Amino acid sequence: MDEIVKEEIEGNVEIIIYGIINSIILSLMALGFTLVYSIARVPNFAHGALYITTGYITWILLNKLTGFPYPLAIAIAICVTAVIGALIYRFILIRVRGMEISEIIATYAIGLAILEGLRWGGLRGGTFTLPPFISGSVQLFGVSVDYQRLLIVGIGIVTFACLYLFTHFNRVGLALRGIAQDERAAMMLGIDSDMTAIVSLAIGSGLAGFAAILLLPLGNIIVEVGYNVLIFAIAVCVIGGLGSWGGTILASFIIGFAQILTEAFLSTHYQMVVALFAIIITLLIKPSGIFGKQKELEERV
Amino acid sequence: MFEAREMMVFYENMIALNNVSINAPDAKIIGIFGSNSAGKSTLMYALSGIILDIKKKEEMRGGERISVFGRLFLNGDDVTNLKPHLRAKKGIVLCPERRRIFPESSVMENLKIGAYLSSRLDTKNNIDYVLNLFPRLKDHLNRQGGFLSGGEQQMLAIGRALMANPTVLLLDEPLMGLSPAYMDIVVKGTKEIRDTKGITIIVTEQYARPVIPIIDYGYILENGSAVLEGTGEELLNNPDVKSAYFGV
Numbered sequence: 001m002d003e004i005v006k007e008e009i010e011g012n013v014e015i016i017i018y019g020i021i022n023s024i025i026l027s028l029m030a031l032g033f034t035l036v037y038s039i040a041r042v043p044n045f046a047h048g049a050l051y052i053t054t055g056y057i058t059w060i061l062l063n064k065l066t067g068f069p070y071p072l073a074i075a076i077a078i079c080v081t082a083v084i085g086a087l088i089y090r091f092i093l094i095r096v097r098g099m100e101i102s103e104i105i106a107t108y109a110i111g112l113a114i115l116e117g118l119r120w121g122g123l124r125g126g127t128f129t130l131p132p133f134i135s136g137s138v139q140l141f142g143v144s145v146d147y148q149r150l151l152i153v154g155i156g157i158v159t160f161a162c163l164y165l166f167t168h169f170n171r172v173g174l175a176l177r178g179i180a181q182d183e184r185a186a187m188m189l190g191i192d193s194d195m196t197a198i199v200s201l202a203i204g205s206g207l208a209g210f211a212a213i214l215l216l217p218l219g220n221i222i223v224e225v226g227y228n229v230l231i232f233a234i235a236v237c238v239i240g241g242l243g244s245w246g247g248t249i250l251a252s253f254i255i256g257f258a259q260i261l262t263e264a265f266l267s268t269h270y271q272m273v274v275a276l277f278a279i280i281i282t283l284l285i286k287p288s289g290i291f292g293k294q295k296e297l298e299e300r301v
Numbered sequence: 302m303f304e305a306r307e308m309m310v311f312y313e314n315m316i317a318l319n320n321v322s323i324n325a326p327d328a329k330i331i332g333i334f335g336s337n338s339a340g341k342s343t344l345m346y347a348l349s350g351i352i353l354d355i356k357k358k359e360e361m362r363g364g365e366r367i368s369v370f371g372r373l374f375l376n377g378d379d380v381t382n383l384k385p386h387l388r389a390k391k392g393i394v395l396c397p398e399r400r401r402i403f404p405e406s407s408v409m410e411n412l413k414i415g416a417y418l419s420s421r422l423d424t425k426n427n428i429d430y431v432l433n434l435f436p437r438l439k440d441h442l443n444r445q446g447g448f449l450s451g452g453e454q455q456m457l458a459i460g461r462a463l464m465a466n467p468t469v470l471l472l473d474e475p476l477m478g479l480s481p482a483y484m485d486i487v488v489k490g491t492k493e494i495r496d497t498k499g500i501t502i503i504v505t506e507q508y509a510r511p512v513i514p515i516i517d518y519g520y521i522l523e524n525g526s527a528v529l530e531g532t533g534e535e536l537l538n539n540p541d542v543k544s545a546y547f548g549v
Contacts, residue, residue, distance in 0.1 A: 098358055168410070171417060178403055178414035185401040188349060189465050190389030190418040 014143045015260055021149045023256025024156040025215055027249050029229050030236035031159070032207035038243035039180045039200035042093055042103050044085075046111035047208050048230030052223065054081045054209030055216040056118060059128050070131070078209040085205025086198045093201075094194060111230070119223045128221035130213070152214050159210070160249070176200055180243070228272070235275040239282045241289025250290060254278070302326055303348075303393070303469045303501055308371035310343050310352060310525075317343040319525040321371075324518075325469065328499040330491065332533070334509040334546055335522035341505040342398055344522070345473040348373065348503065349395035350385035375469065390418060392468030396475065400458040404447030408438055411446050411457055415464030423466060430498075431460035434490050452483030459490065463498075470494065472504040476511060484511050491515060509546045513537055521546070 029051075036044040054077045061073035088110055096102035137146035167173040178186035179196045187193055208229075219225065236255060240247025255278055262270045282289060303325040310318040318340045325331045335341050346352040347369060356367040373381045375391055383391065403411050412431060416424040432439050435456040441449060446457060455475055462470055472491065476484050492515040494500050506512045513519070513533045521529040521542060529542060536542050 096361070098361060171413075174410065174414045175417045177406060177410070178417070181403040181405055182401050184351060184354065184385075185397060185403070186414065187354060187385040188351065188389060188395040188397060189415050189461065190386050190394070191414075192384075192386045 010142050011264070013141045015257075015264055017140060017143050017145060019253075019257040019260040021145070021153055022260050023253040024153050026232055026236055026256050027252035028152070028156050028159070028207075028211040028214060030233040030248050030252060031163070031211065032204040033230075033233040034237050034240075034243065034245060034248045035163075035207060036200050036204035037237065038245065039176045040089070040093075040197040041183075041243075042089070042097070042197070042201070043100070043107065044201065044204060045104055045108035045230065046085075046088060046114065047204075047233055048226035048228070049111035049114035050081050050085060050205045050208040051212040051229045052118060052123075052221065052226035053084065053114060054078060054212040055130060055221040056123055056128070057081070058130060058213060059221055062130070070133075074213050078206050078213065081209035082202040082206035085208075086202040088205075089198050089201040093197075097197070111226070115223050115226045123221065123223055126220045126222070129219075130217045130221065132217040148217050155214060159207075163245075172199065231272065232275055235279050237289075238279050239289055241291035244289065244291035247289055247291030302374075302376055303503075304374040305344075305348060306372045306374070308344065308347050308373075309369070310340075310347055311366075311368040313366050317525050318347065321520075321522070321525070321527045323348075323503070323520060323527075325501045325503055326517075327468075327501055328495055329517040330495050330502045330504060330515055332509065332512050332516035332519035333503065333505040333522060334507070334512075334519060334536075335505075336507060338524075339522040340525040341507075341522060342473055343525075345395060345398070345471050345503075345505060347371075349393060349471055350380075350383060350388045351395065351397075353382075354385055389465055389467075392466070393471065394462045394465045394467035394469070395471040395473065396458050396462040398473040398477065400451075400454045402446040402449075402454050402457050402461065404445065406446055407443050408446060408449070408457055409442045411461050412464050415461035418465050424464065427464050427466070431463055434463075434493060435460060435486070437486075452479050452486070455479060455483065455487055456490070459487070459494075463494065463500075467500055469501045469503065472502060474505055474507065476506055476508065488512060488515060509536070 033044055033047045036042055057077040057080055058073045061068050061076060062070065092106055092110065093103060096106055132146070132148040133151055134147040137144050138150070167177050175186065175191045176196050176199065178189065178191055179193055183193050236248055236251045239254065240251030255275055258274045258278065259271050262274050305321065305323040308318050308321045309316070321344060323331065333341055333344060343352070346355065352367065352369055356369065359365045359367055372379060375393060380388055380391060380393070403414060406414065412428055413424070416427060419427060437453060438456055438460065441453060446454065449457060459472065459475065475487050475491070479487065488511050491502060491504065495502055504512060513536065516533045518532055519530065519536050520527045521536065529536065529539065
């Protein structure tokens, strides 16, 4: 009798702990996408490709150059991805800015080119893995959690805090938020909209890379992950309300827990179905997402 | 000295501004009056450079064809082809029609975003200046911009523009939709900005009566052309103007 109760409690604790971990993972995946959309109004469909690129660059540095320090490889990979993001805006998106369909086609084409290019260039099979930062695991309330996942939670929260501080107290961060809310009004105050878009794409791509570095040690670097990350990022953003930060985090928790619950009670391979199903429900009930906040305010004014 | 020479703006084949020349000497308030669709906002967009951005976006979209002619000089420098943010850097700052404050940012953040071009010390001084100019904003520093009343938003919009350290401040219809009490605060504030900071102010308005006492010189726009100009008194005493714009 006692044994069964104990097992049940452990099961619940496991759902809660892994739910939180999964939610933070999702929000890390979506963070870069949200940032770019909320500031530059560009849906960056190359997000997943940039994610995989960072992982692959790190892998190359670690495995082709023997003895290359891991932290330096990570820093270089993230910087390269950020520069790629900036270049994508500077040379391609700048020409189609403001035309949503063209932006989507352009970024998706870039993403596709990068991902399939990587596949063609040899990114196939399960041999591409990144080592975890710290190996081993720990018992947490009777549930075993590995250090990498704990690190993800910790670094994820620190990342949110840093981004919050950056956008609320830094001059450039405030300018980004100004452009996000009213591009022309910000322009009149001397803020360059192309510069902020380049910065936001660089930061957004860097965040995609940062998420990749944190999350890829949990699995393999494979091209399909790039597509999945993109779909999860879009799901989270659509449900939370496009361009809303609070919404992104809340939506990550909703999908994150929904996925863990389906995993516990149904089966593992429903993960993607949950995300897509959530998009459909959101679009049916509240198309602007949970925090379609901007619209409400506009109506008030 | 801010000078617009023979500004012409076409939307497709429709003329929105026809040969308008405006002289704004330092530390003076210039009034631009006219009814709806007289070209006031187009003039402000042309002066602030926003028209170039509108033009670019329309071109990209394959929308309306906009042509801009004429030259703009700030203290003798040609600023005709500068993008809006570079004009703001030179000191030409527009406080747009309908205020367009950042609705999701607090009052304080709105001011800080406006201070993008200013140094840290300037920012601090300017915030003090703005809060002194419009003490009512002090009560709402942490409130979201979108939840302010129209008059408060207008004060915030002017304050935000001041944060960019302008030498030429363009106010587009600052009294639109305000109660008489708020009109009074905004008009007095405008005068004080000129007197204490020595900023050149160009203000457009449909209803000229509250603004006319503080202007140093004024123009009257009609269908895109400047049909009349003169000091506030001259405009006030002109019989045509009287009936058309002052409701006497």
